Amino acid sequence: METDELAKRWKAELESWAIPPRILAQAPVDPWTHRVERFAKRTDRLVAEPKGPTYERSREALPSGGSVLDVGAGTGAASLRLRPARLVAVDENPGMLAELARRSPDATTILGRWPDVADETEVTDVAICSHVVFNVPDIVPFLTELTGHARSRVVLELPELHPTSWLNPLWAHFHGLVRPTRPTSEDLAGIARSLGYDIRQETHPAPDALYETREEMADAACRRLCLDPGRAAEVIAVAEWPVPRQAYVTMWWDVN
Template identity: 40%
Template sequence: MTALQRWRDLLASWAIPATIDPPESPWVLPREVFRRRADRQIADPIGATHRLAVEALREPGTVLDIGAAAGAASLPLVSRSKVTAVTALDTDDELLAAFAERAAGVEHRLLSGRWPDLAAEAGTADVVVCGNVVYNVPDLAPFAAALTAAARRRVVVELAARHPLTELNPLWQRFHGIARPTGPTVEDCLAALAEVGIEPQVVAWQRPPEPEYAKFTTLVDVARRRLCLPLSAAGDVEQALLEMGVDPAVPPDLGSSGRDLVTLVWPGSG
């Protein structure tokens, strides 16, 4: 089995087991988390992803943000480097609207759809950033190749050290008696990229604890839905989260990117 096939198979293993009948869709998009992350990063950017993107923008240049959400990866660059324009691409129109609100006064363009489907429309940019998207990309080869082709200077990709939904694995065991997948991991991603000739610089770092939801009850509800549990189980989920050590004053999002992060950097096509 090739590394690219292993990557596809590991992602496919996250399908909800056939024995589970979810009362609601478990594939929750936590828009509040993305908006709050963007606001924090714009106000006080941290992390290797920001630093490595800034390095490539010492001279004036444009940015293409793949999976832009509310702008956490690209908008902090505007006031701290020589960004002349930003293109934001995302599948979620509500998050693109949140991006536009935060990009007021910045030359920007919004593209609604998937990468690399819209690669031709997006065109090229000096720096391409892609934050916490690749665990949703089974066909990694064309995705990564299109990132390289779109970047004139540098590609900067951020991802969790391992599939972020693994944070919920103890709760799947607790409530359903089911062992969920433990991967893929960043090592699987690197092996898959190597098969298409991409060997990036790798920087591991940690996001500090921060309240990703305004209320602990919101985290409880999102976790319940991701666990395919009914509303009546909310109290049990709350208790389980507390027993896991979750601080109700600093509710994290268990399932979107986590705190152990890795930034991958490689040259663009020039």
Template identity: 55%
Template sequence: MDAEALNERWRRNLESWAIPPEILAKAPVDPWGHSPTRFAARTDRALAEPGGPTLDRVAEALPEGGTLLDVGSGPGAASLPLADRIGELIAVDTSAAMLGELTVRADKAGVRVTTVEGRWPQVAEEAGTADVVVAAHVVYNVPDLAVFLRALDAHATRRVVVELPHRHPMSWMSPLWEHFHGIRRPVRPIAEDAVALAAALGFEVRVEEREAPVERFDTIEELAASVCHRACLEPSRAEEVAETAMSMGMWPVPRDRWVTLWWNRRAT
């Protein structure tokens, strides 16, 4: 398949994850919303125990005092652990709260940071270029992945690094969707689809994979609260969700596989 066909397949597969309107209408909160506090905790873990192929591939291409562009930065888990190397961090995110969490941590680490609130690649020109561009755990929110990846490449002078789970981040919850709503959730897209598209776009992609360094949840109560949020259930059903997950053998949740794909920017 060529890049256009692969991109269209990615878009269709991603659209299949849409929540049916009749279920969405009953959701007590936005099921797609993210918690800045939860993401900040993950960043703090990454700061305390940095490592892994994504940070390694960024670090080896980032010169001392270089510029790093973090697209879909959240509070900075894919960038701030490299504070000692960064001369300037440009952080792009749609959430002002996430950027606020990043700024607090960047200030504490002594990293000069510029924040850009908005969606990539619409704000790409405002973000500018950098030695290295990293985008971690973003692409499953991107319908037009070809445009997204091309923009990452265009704004890097040395390297692009992308990290994503092997499967859609909501895949682990599929048995519970079927139990509570009678709906089978999709299987694709998966990381191999993103790799195939990047290669079809002409990027010399290299791939590494590892087990996620952190557990998805620390307690069964956290799992139950997350399922109520994501599956459009009332919070009062958390105990029922916990009991169901336990009975289905879903606790503890197996760790994800995280995939890092990267390529060097070709001279123009």
């Protein structure tokens, strides 16, 4: 299948995850909000013990005194582990970038959406992107600009399935809604191959639990499901616990 067809299918399948307007209208808060403090806590935990395929594939491609571009950097969970490499971090959430800058004052931070800010972003030795691509409907320009900003290697990390797939049984329970099952990491791999990238992949378990407590899980589920926070006890009663640990995929390709 040609790149254009694969890209169109990727975009259509991502759009099928949109929350129906009738449900979204009931939401007490924005269901797609990310809590900066939760990201920051996870960053500190992962930076304290750097390990895993994504870290290893990134680290081995970095020369001494090298640089890394982190697109969708969040608070720096994927890239702060790579210090002393010089860091260029792109994210559209100013709160996330502020937390990253607090942890790494020497980092260059760029506020904006990729690839919209690609022209103002320097080329680095390694470009990484962790847990972002399922939020990218126009995937081809995203990948091509990412590759164009790496001298040595591009490294992606993503779950095998859509990151909110764990909520699918709860969507059915609370809203009678059957959620999609695609796209998957293999769909992304197909697009990358169609672009001519010689990709390699490694599947591995998530390094940590998605949530530490039932209460934290229920709070997140209520927000995602457009439920009033007062229904957290109902979520706890019916949700699988612990939340099944996701399988992650590290995907990488060398540029030269």
